Amino acid sequence: xKKLFLLVLTLSLGFAAFAGSDKEEERPEPNPVPIVRGDYxxxxxxxxxxxxxxxxYYIGDxxxxxFLYDLGEVExxxxxxxxxxxxxxxxDAADGELRIAASSESGSYxxxxxxADGSIWHGCYTR
Numbered sequence: 553x554k555k556l557f558l559l560v561l562t563l564s565l566g567f568a569a570f571a572g573s574d575k576e577e578e579r580p581e582p583n584p585v586p587i588v589r590g591d592y593x594x595x596x597x598x599x600x601x602x603x604x605x606x607x608x609y610y611i612g613d614x615x616x617x618x619f620l621y622d623l624g625e626v627e628x629x630x631x632x633x634x635x636x637x638x639x640x641x642x643x644d645a646a647d648g649e650l651r652i653a654a655s656s657e658s659g660s661y662x663x664x665x666x667x668a669d670g671s672i673w674h675g676c677y678t679r
Contacts (some may be wrong), residue, residue, distance in 0.1 A: 581661040582609040582616070585663060587613055608663055608675050614655035615663055619645035624668025634659030 585608040592655050607618035615630050623645035631638045643650040645667070654661070658679055665673040 553660075564581040581610050582611040583677065584609045585677045586613070587663070587665070587673050589671065589673055591673070591674060593662065600614045602661075604673070606665060606673055609659075610654070610677060610679070611638050613654060615652040615654050615661075617650040617652070617663075618666060619648055619650075621663040623671075626668070628648060631653040631662045631664070632659050633662060653657045 587604050587606045587608050587617045588603070605620045605623060607620070609616055613627075617626075619626070625642070626645050627640070627642050628650055629638055629640045632655060635655075635657075637655060639652050639654045641652040642651055652663075655662055656679070660676065660678045663677070667673075
């Protein structure tokens with residue numbers, strides 16, 4: 553009887569320890585950045601959301617651009633309006649995604665995207 557009690561106790565403690573270690577890491581939520589056609593410094597041609605082929609969000613110290621269809625080679629930059637720092641990235645929209653390592657500091661940021669056909673898109677966010 554004692555052996556059975558010890559076996560049950562050992563198994564229940566082992567299960568409790570295993571269940572406690574099953575916690576997932578907390579990941580920050582992605583924050584969407586609206587993208588519009590035109591450069592930040594000029595007047596913009598506002599288009600319906602369905603016509604914007606680029607999605608954008610920031611998460612942690614990274615800005616992620618998603619491309620709904622192949623726009624060719626793209627060049628993107630993130631500029632901090634607060635410090636003037638700039639981060640650049642180049643890639644092919646056919647890959648579906650472009651990640652830009654940027655700052656996770658508080659401030660205002662502008663994302664600019666230039667496509668192979670010369671189109672310019674931008675978005676702004678504050679963290």
